Amino acid sequence: MTASTRPPLDPASSHRAIENLIARYAELVDDGDFAGLGDLLADATFTGSGEPVSGREAIERMFRETLIVYSDGTPRTQHVVTNVAIEADEQAGTAVSRSYVTVLQALPELPLQAIAGGRYHDRFERRDGRWRFVERRVRITLVGDLSRHLRPGPAGGSRWAAGGS
Secondary structure (H helix, E strand, O other): OOOOOOOOOOHHHHHHHHHHHHHHHHHHHHHOOHHHHHHHOOOOEEEOOOOOEEOHHHHHHHHHHHEOOOOOOOOOEEEEEEEEEEEEEOOOOEEEEEEEEEEEEEEOOEEEEEEEEEEEEEEEEEEOOEEEEEEEEEEEEEEOOOOOOEOEOHHHOEOOOOOOO
8 A cells, every 4th residue: 555545544543443452451351361362462562560571372371370260261350441541653653552450359259349550551553554562561559459369479479460460
């Protein structure tokens, strides 16, 4: 496609596509769809509290090894993403976003509660006409009872490598 035949750039459409990627991430975590997370973040580097992780298989493995999944196949969480701010450079095909995340969890023996809160810092690129994640950095600043959400890490301590989630 040449510059003269390219469709016009549409900032509103780009913002909506990026918002949808951010929402899709939350849905996949809450559904326990770690293969889907690997696909969504296949071109990205994910950074939580541990070392950065890149690539489909490594990201899928990180989530499988970090999050507790229950008999319904989910971690029994809801990720609520708010205060989404997106800055897109239509000409360059790049964007950054900032958002807040609150992670809720409920189990039969655990009443609904907020277990974590923090921020997502994301970078995106438009490739082949589609926006995709190239980086997700998770910074959790408020921590509640994660004992039913995260598998114990080395030396028996909790790890927050998956960032929430």
